[in-house]
Amino acid sequence: MLECLDNFSKKQALPRMLADLAIVHACAVVSLIGAFLWEATWLDGEATITLTRTLESYYVLRFLPLSLVFPLVFLFNGLYTRSRAYVGRYKSLVVLRGSGTAILLFLFLNFLFCRAELMPRSAVLVFGVLVGCGTVGARWLKTRLVDAAQEPVPGARASSEKMPVLVVGGAGYIGSLLCRKLLEAGETVRVLDSLVYGDFAIRGLRRHPGFELMAGDCRDIRSVVSAMRGVKSVVHLAAIVGDGACEQDRHTALEVNYAATRMMIEIAKGNGVERFVFASSCSVYGASDHLADEHSAVNPISLYAQTKVDSEKVLLEARTASFHPVVLRLATVFGAGYRPRFDLVVNLLVAEAYHHRLVTIYNGGQWRPFIHVGDVADGILLTLKAPLGLVSGEIFNLGDSRLNHTLAEVAEKIRRVIPEARILNLDNPDRRNYRVSFRRIHDRLGFRCILGLDEGILELRRSFERNAIPDYTDVRYNNQKFLALAGRGVETNRVQSRVMAAFSGD
Numbered sequence: 357m358l359e360c361l362d363n364f365s366k367k368q369a370l371p372r373m374l375a376d377l378a379i380v381h382a383c384a385v386v387s388l389i390g391a392f393l394w395e396a397t398w399l400d401g402e403a404t405i406t407l408t409r410t411l412e413s414y415y416v417l418r419f420l421p422l423s424l425v426f427p428l429v430f431l432f433n434g435l436y437t438r439s440r441a442y443v444g445r446y447k448s449l450v451v452l453r454g455s456g457t458a459i460l461l462f463l464f465l466n467f468l469f470c471r472a473e474l475m476p477r478s479a480v481l482v483f484g485v486l487v488g489c490g491t492v493g494a495r496w497l498k499t500r501l502v503d504a505a506q507e508p509v510p511g512a513r514a515s516s517e518k519m520p521v522l523v524v525g526g527a528g529y530i531g532s533l534l535c536r537k538l539l540e541a542g543e544t545v546r547v548l549d550s551l552v553y554g555d556f557a558i559r560g561l562r563r564h565p566g567f568e569l570m571a572g573d574c575r576d577i578r579s580v581v582s583a584m585r586g587v588k589s590v591v592h593l594a595a596i597v598g599d600g601a602c603e604q605d606r607h608t609a610l611e612v613n614y615a616a617t618r619m620m621i622e623i624a625k626g627n628g629v630e631r632f633v634f635a636s637s638c639s640v641y642g643a644s645d646h647l648a649d650e651h652s653a654v655n656p657i658s659l660y661a662q663t664k665v666d667s668e669k670v671l672l673e674a675r676t677a678s679f680h681p682v683v684l685r686l687a688t689v690f691g692a693g694y695r696p697r698f699d700l701v702v703n704l705l706v707a708e709a710y711h712h713r714l715v716t717i718y719n720g721g722q723w724r725p726f727i728h729v730g731d732v733a734d735g736i737l738l739t740l741k742a743p744l745g746l747v748s749g750e751i752f753n754l755g756d757s758r759l760n761h762t763l764a765e766v767a768e769k770i771r772r773v774i775p776e777a778r779i780l781n782l783d784n785p786d787r788r789n790y791r792v793s794f795r796r797i798h799d800r801l802g803f804r805c806i807l808g809l810d811e812g813i814l815e816l817r818r819s820f821e822r823n824a825i826p827d828y829t830d831v832r833y834n835n836q837k838f839l840a841l842a843g844r845g846v847e848t849n850r851v852q853s854r855v856m857a858a859f860s861g862d
């Protein structure tokens with residue numbers, strides 16, 4: 357329970373605690389007035405005055421101090437640290453659970469310390485219902501108001517008759533930017549996402565006429581079937597992303613990253629989907645001293661990378677004359693985006709340099725290829741538009757040969773943008789090391805990255821200066837930490853588990 361405090365930020369939580377306290381007091385006042393009006397109908401003038409005084413004294417002397425229980429219980433229920441990452445019915449349930457616990461504790465303390473002056477019984481039930489509705493309703497209203505205030509994405513109005521591009525995992529770091537770029541290009545976009553980390557990255561798109569969100573799990577056969585209806589192209593980004601996040605729950609990682617991909621391939625083919633773009637990772641090359649290209653042997657050294665290798669294989673084998681899979685092996689992504697991830701090396705190092713004046717690197721000599729999140733989205737767009745003959749059944753490393761860097765070089769670049777930061781070199785057992793050739797995507801599709809590390813680091817620094825990312829340690833920005841704290845995020849049902857078991861085997 358104390359884990360809830362790990363992520364506590366006074367600046368973010370205090371206004372919300374005060375708002376909840378105000379809601380609780382408003383509910384108490386309304387229910388006490390209700391109790392007064394109800395009981396006053398049976399009383400004469402003097403008794404009515406006595407009742408008024410009793411209720412007033414109860415409110416000021418008893419209720420006021422005891423009401424502090426509410427924000428405290430909400431805090432320990434994660435309402436000020438985690439709940440922003442929850443959405444829809446699940447969020448309402450979490451808030452209701454917090455309210456229920458707080459009311460019970462409040463009544464218990466009320467009984468323990470002021471037995472002589474209890475809240476009138478007629479008011480207790482009304483108070484409980486009002487607090488439940490008030491806390492859930494206020495959050496619902498806030499979400500609606502924020503949605504309404506969001507600016508629609510500029511650009512061409514997408515035609516509702518156009519076949520949508522389905523972005524599975526479209527609410528994530530890459531997906532939320534890709535959706536915007538697709539809409540700007542005049543495409544109609546449908547997102548299937550279980551919103552593991554919340555919907556905050558795509559909230560601004562909800563009112564766009566060309567955008568449709570289907571909140572659902574890519575392991576759920578019914579959700580996938582309805583999402584694929586009438587779709588021409590699929591971009592599959594949904595995954596438990598990162599080595600640590602996959603180790604957190606290996607079973608779920610296998611289901612989401614591999615079994616669900618297999619299932620989606622079958623459903624896509626059955627629905628006449630023409631192009632299926634899959635986000636794989638350059639981490640499939642594992643530890644290697646050679647420059648890796650698409651012909652190099654893969655060497656996955658983590659479950660995450662293994663699920664990518666296995667998914668690539670089934671996807672490419674599924675190619676037919678009418679079904680055209682494309683595999684993109686992405687370099688390590690950096691840049692701010694709409695759901696910035698601070699479990700990625702460049703983003704994390706910049707955040708630490710800015711906030712703590714320290715860049716800690718492990719095994720500074722290891723090579724990694726990098727790519728800005730905006731360039732990833734552009735690369736995917738290019739793959740969607742390219743003639744089928746150039747991309748069907750192909751693997752492309754998505755990045756730019758100029759963006760292979762050692763971690764020591766990354767640290768040096770960060771220090772140039774944030775000169776106050778000190779570099780600390782350490783050693784750890786992480787032996788991932790790969791330099792990657794991106795010639796193929798350049799030669800065949802003309803792809804080149806527009807943004808380098810320098811621009812990305814500067815962009816992140818500016819985001820911190822503007823306070824656009826008030827707390828980079830918020831679990832919403834860290835897959836592994838989020839999953840450790842919130843569990844799987846979305847529960848599966850029995851049918852879904854059986855379907856996944858069927859697709860997990862060979």
Ligand SMILES: NC(=O)c1ccc[n+]([C@@H]2O[C@H](COP(=O)([O-])OP(=O)(O)OC[C@H]3O[C@@H](n4cnc5c(N)ncnc54)[C@H](O)[C@@H]3O)[C@@H](O)[C@H]2O)c1
Pocket residue numbers: 524525526527528529530531548549550551552553554572573574575592593594595596597598612635636637638685686687688689690695697700835
């Ligand atoms: N970011 C990188 O550095 C990087 C590098 C290489 C490859 N990739 C690949 O790119 C893709 C997107 O990565 P990202 O950085 O945007 O990750 P992300 O974690 O930000 O996004 C993943 C999205 O998938 C959704 N999702 C997870 N499980 C789901 C499920 N069962 N059903 C439906 N939706 C689900 C999440 O809610 C989230 O919106 C992933 O496949 C990842 O492996 C990313």
